[in-house]
Amino acid sequence: MTARQGARGLARTTTALGLTVAAFAATTAPAAAAPQPMGQCTTSSGAVLAVDFSHWGGPIYRSCGTTPTTGYELLNQGGWRTTGTGHDGPAFICRIGYSGHQGGKQYPTPQQDDCVLTPPASAYWSYWHADPGQNTWTYSQLGAMLYKPRPGSVDLWIFGGTNIEGTQGRPTVTPDQLRAKNTRPTGGGPVPRDTRTAAPLPPGVDTGPAPGNPPPADRATPPPPSPSRSVTASPTPSKIVSPTPTPTPTPSATPSATTGSPAVAAPSPKVVDAAPAADAAHDAGSWVPAVITGALGLLIGAAAVFAAKRRRRTE
Amino acid sequence: MPRTSAATARSSAPGLAPDAGGRRLPRTLHPVAWWIWALALATAVSRTNNPLLLFLVLAVLGYVITVRRTEAPWARGFKYYLYLALTVVAIRVVFRAVFATGITPHDHFIFSLPHLPTPDWYAGIKIGGPVSLEALLSAATDGLRLACMLCCIGAANTLANPKRALRVLPGALYELGVAVTVSISVAPQLVQSVQRVHRARRLRAGRSQGLRALRGIIVPVLEDALERSLRLAAAMDSRGYGRAGTATRRSRRATGALMLLGMCGLCAGAYGLLDATAPALLGFPALVLGGLLCVAGLRLGGRRITRTTYRPDPWRAAEWAVAGCGVLSAVLLFSNAGFNAAELNPSIYPLSWPTLPLVPAAAILLAGTAGFLAPPPSAPVRPSVPAQRTEEST
Numbered sequence: 001m002t003a004r005q006g007a008r009g010l011a012r013t014t015t016a017l018g019l020t021v022a023a024f025a026a027t028t029a030p031a032a033a034a035p036q037p038m039g040q041c042t043t044s045s046g047a048v049l050a051v052d053f054s055h056w057g058g059p060i061y062r063s064c065g066t067t068p069t070t071g072y073e074l075l076n077q078g079g080w081r082t083t084g085t086g087h088d089g090p091a092f093i094c095r096i097g098y099s100g101h102q103g104g105k106q107y108p109t110p111q112q113d114d115c116v117l118t119p120p121a122s123a124y125w126s127y128w129h130a131d132p133g134q135n136t137w138t139y140s141q142l143g144a145m146l147y148k149p150r151p152g153s154v155d156l157w158i159f160g161g162t163n164i165e166g167t168q169g170r171p172t173v174t175p176d177q178l179r180a181k182n183t184r185p186t187g188g189g190p191v192p193r194d195t196r197t198a199a200p201l202p203p204g205v206d207t208g209p210a211p212g213n214p215p216p217a218d219r220a221t222p223p224p225p226s227p228s229r230s231v232t233a234s235p236t237p238s239k240i241v242s243p244t245p246t247p248t249p250t251p252s253a254t255p256s257a258t259t260g261s262p263a264v265a266a267p268s269p270k271v272v273d274a275a276p277a278a279d280a281a282h283d284a285g286s287w288v289p290a291v292i293t294g295a296l297g298l299l300i301g302a303a304a305v306f307a308a309k310r311r312r313r314t315e
Numbered sequence: 316m317p318r319t320s321a322a323t324a325r326s327s328a329p330g331l332a333p334d335a336g337g338r339r340l341p342r343t344l345h346p347v348a349w350w351i352w353a354l355a356l357a358t359a360v361s362r363t364n365n366p367l368l369l370f371l372v373l374a375v376l377g378y379v380i381t382v383r384r385t386e387a388p389w390a391r392g393f394k395y396y397l398y399l400a401l402t403v404v405a406i407r408v409v410f411r412a413v414f415a416t417g418i419t420p421h422d423h424f425i426f427s428l429p430h431l432p433t434p435d436w437y438a439g440i441k442i443g444g445p446v447s448l449e450a451l452l453s454a455a456t457d458g459l460r461l462a463c464m465l466c467c468i469g470a471a472n473t474l475a476n477p478k479r480a481l482r483v484l485p486g487a488l489y490e491l492g493v494a495v496t497v498s499i500s501v502a503p504q505l506v507q508s509v510q511r512v513h514r515a516r517r518l519r520a521g522r523s524q525g526l527r528a529l530r531g532i533i534v535p536v537l538e539d540a541l542e543r544s545l546r547l548a549a550a551m552d553s554r555g556y557g558r559a560g561t562a563t564r565r566s567r568r569a570t571g572a573l574m575l576l577g578m579c580g581l582c583a584g585a586y587g588l589l590d591a592t593a594p595a596l597l598g599f600p601a602l603v604l605g606g607l608l609c610v611a612g613l614r615l616g617g618r619r620i621t622r623t624t625y626r627p628d629p630w631r632a633a634e635w636a637v638a639g640c641g642v643l644s645a646v647l648l649f650s651n652a653g654f655n656a657a658e659l660n661p662s663i664y665p666l667s668w669p670t671l672p673l674v675p676a677a678a679i680l681l682a683g684t685a686g687f688l689a690p691p692p693s694a695p696v697r698p699s700v701p702a703q704r705t706e707e708s709t
Contacts, residue, residue: 076419083664086364086453090664091417110657116364122592145417161592282665289671293367296676297374300683304381307686311382 033069035078035276039186040064043132043179047149049074050178051096052158052171054269056107061098061274062178067151071127071144074155079277081106082144086116091145093125096157097280104280107159122161130154130175137171154179177271341691343385346475347483348634348689352641353471356682357464359645359675363659367671368679369459375683376463376470383685384473385692388503396469400462407458412446421665422447453663479628487570487616493556497547501540508539562619573612580605636688640681647678 041048041064050062065074072091075082079099083106084090094115097106113119127140132152139162140147149155154175162169360372384390418424424445431442477499481492512535516528562570584602587593648659654672661669 072417072419076421083662086457086660086663089411089415089417089450089453090419090422110655110660114656114660116660120590120592163592282667284666285668285670287668289367290668293370293671293676297370300374300378304378307378307382311691 033073033077034066036064036066037275038062038064038180038273039182040066041180042152042182042185044152044183045185046151046180047074048154048179049080050154050156050173050271051075051080051098052156052173052269053101053107055159058101058107059270059272060173060178061101061272063274063276064180067149069149071140071142071147071149071155074149075144075157077276079104079274079279081279083115085118088118091143092118093127093144093157094119096125098274099277099280100274120161121163123159124161125157125159126162126169128156128158128171130156130179132179135174135176137175139166152180173269173271339690341693343476343479343628343693344383344474344637344689345628345630345634346477346480348630348637349475350471350480351638352682352685353467353474355638355641355645356470356679357467359648359678359682360460360463360467362645362648363675364456364460365659365661365669365672365675366456366459367669368659368675369456369463371676371679372463372682373466375679376466378683379686379689380470380473382687383689383692385476387476389477390473393466393469393473396466396472399469400465403462403465404455404458407454407461408451411450411454413442415441415444415446415450417441418445418447418450419664422449423666424448425451449663449666452666456663482624482628485613485617486620486622487613489617489620489622490556493551504543505536505540508536508543512536512539562616566615566619570612570616573608573615577605577608577610577612580608633688633690637685640684640688644678644682647681648675 036046038048040046045067046064047067047069048062048064050060052060054060063078063080065077072082072093074080075093075096081097081099081104082090082093083095083097085092085094094113095106095108097104108123113123127144127147128137129140129147129149130137130153131150137156156171156173156175156178158169158171160169356372356376360369363369380393384393412428415428425448427445428443430444433440433442478496481496484492509532512532515535516531580601582605583597584599584605587595587597587601588599653674658670658672659675661667
């Protein structure tokens with residue numbers, strides 16, 4: 001038990017410490033990656049980033065980035081910012097914040113985790129991927145700086161704990177609830193016409209039960225994380241299918257009752273599209289405390305020297 | 316408590332000036348009081364990553380040591396702890412630069428080390444590459460925290476008489492204490508021995524250099540050490556050290572079992588406390604149970620040994636005050652009262668100036684009052700006194 005947990009911790013650390021050539025290649029040429037409005041992500045281009053703030057009562061935000069990128073860059077553009085730990089550096093994602101959510105406040109808050117040492121396996125941001133066409137999450141084997149999302153894939157960050165068997169702490173949403181459904185990019189503004197072309201995209205997926213835009217609904221049923229959820233989800237496809245146009249009119253930062261709603265089984269949080277935003281303002285603080293400390297240190301030092309001299313004189 | 320305040324009142328004026336007016340008798344503080352003070356300060360340090368607070372701790376340590384250290388050989392070692400602390404910081408910084416943890420577009424790039432490519436299956440570790448100011452600063456503050464804790468331990472070693480500290484060991488560990496005392500006094504004796512042999516060689520105009528000279532020094536020094544230890548053993552034997560005592564086989568076994576179980580409990584408890592995913596029963600309860608078992612084992616083992624102490628160290632108001640101000644500063648830092656916990660760990664990504672939270676800074680300065688709460692150390696210069704002291708306490 002203990003050995004396994006240790007191994008798990010080690011694996012977490014190594015995966016979270018993504019320090020590769022790839023990361024650097026990407027950082028040296030940062031022009032390649034850019035935040036995009038959600039409509040720019042399609043089934044075959046761009047990577048969708050989703051972050052689950054439901055642990056603090058927030059929604060699941062999703063945003064879009066161009067693809068030659070790393071998981072870290074995707075999470076640090078368009079208003080998103082992360083904080084690493086003092087022990088592991090920025091590569092270990094300890095806090096995540098979005099400037100459009102609570103004024104860019106990063107979670108977990110310093111009161112919940114001081115982010116000095118590697119967070120415990122019971123409360124950390126776990127990193128999940130779903131490649132295009134996949135409707136199951138895979139736990140990331142690489143750190144955020146190392147992993148390069150494929151075009152059309154979904155990256156999900158959820159907060160909580162995981163166990164080594166992978167039975168606990170799995171995401172409660174499915175990749176299809178988050179992924180882009182449009183085949184063509186739909187401009188920056190609200191463009192509500194994309195969904196009609198969504199049908200043909202996933203190869204080898206039967207579109208049987210769904211009349212309009214099947215992929216989300218029927219893909220959600222076959223690989224269910226728990227049987228109960230599939231049962232509860234089965235009545236919903238009819239419901240989903242009709243609202244499929246609804247996700248599209250809300251491409252920018254408005255709460256959209258997208259495909260997130262049908263998962264009735266779990267207390268599914270809202271899925272909100274996060275528009276690219278400016279970085280939250282950063283205050284570098286003032287240098288006055290440093291000067292005060294320096295003066296205080298000098299004062300103490302002078303007192304010590306004085307005392308030592310006096311002592312020597314009296315002897 | 317009134318005794319503590321009385322000590323404070325009495326100490327305020329003459330504390331800075333030992334021997335002035337003769338109002339406070341110079342004496343050595345109980346070593347355990349210094350250890351409690353230093354360990355509490357180290358605990359307080361473990362809470363914070365704020366470089367300003369850490370520098371303040373270093374300043375306070377330096378002050379207390381300058382004011383209250385004796386002239387004994389162990390009291391001159393603080394600068395070596397400072398060197399060790401600097402080494403720790405340097406190693407942290409170098410390792411962070413070599414095994415870089417990644418640079419982000421927001422960071423301040425400083426320089427680039429040659430990059431060593433690693434295969435894909437070894438992708439988690441990167442050697443070389445660009446280094447950012449943030450990475451170096453975070454490594455330096457992280458190292459500084461460890462360095463401060465080292466200096467706290469160094470301060471305890473400098474201020475407290477190690478031989479007297481070993482006296483407070485429980486009776487069951489008395490033999491262990493004797494062994495440690497003997498081994499502590501070996502190093503200065505060896506140095507003395509080497510100096511003596513060297514002087515003798517010079518007087519005899521021994522001109523050999525290099526390896527042969529080394530042989531000429533080592534053999535007499537080893538012989539000296541052997542002779543000295545045989546003499547010490549004989550002296551200790553004649554004073555009754557190492558006797559088996561009146562313990563029965565059963566009680567010895569019971570002691571062993573209790574100690575072993577207690578140690579297992581302590582290990583499990585420490586593991587449970589550090590690993591958040593461990594079951595709750597493994598944490599604090601196991602730690603307490605292990606501690607109780609260890610205490611019981613030590614009591615049982617110590618019951619059959621009776622030792623008398625020559626000139627026991629008193630525990631008076633000054634000891635309470637020194638230990639108390641250390642513990643109080645640790646409690647204040649862990650209490651989160653009156654300050655934002657985030658200020659203890661200022662962010663380096665993105666870079667910002669650290670703040671100086673008022674309560675923790677005051678708590679650290681409070682620990683510094685030990686410099687005048689403790690009585691001045693006994694007068695050092697007369698050569699006969701320290702020599703006598705070291706002999707009697709061995």
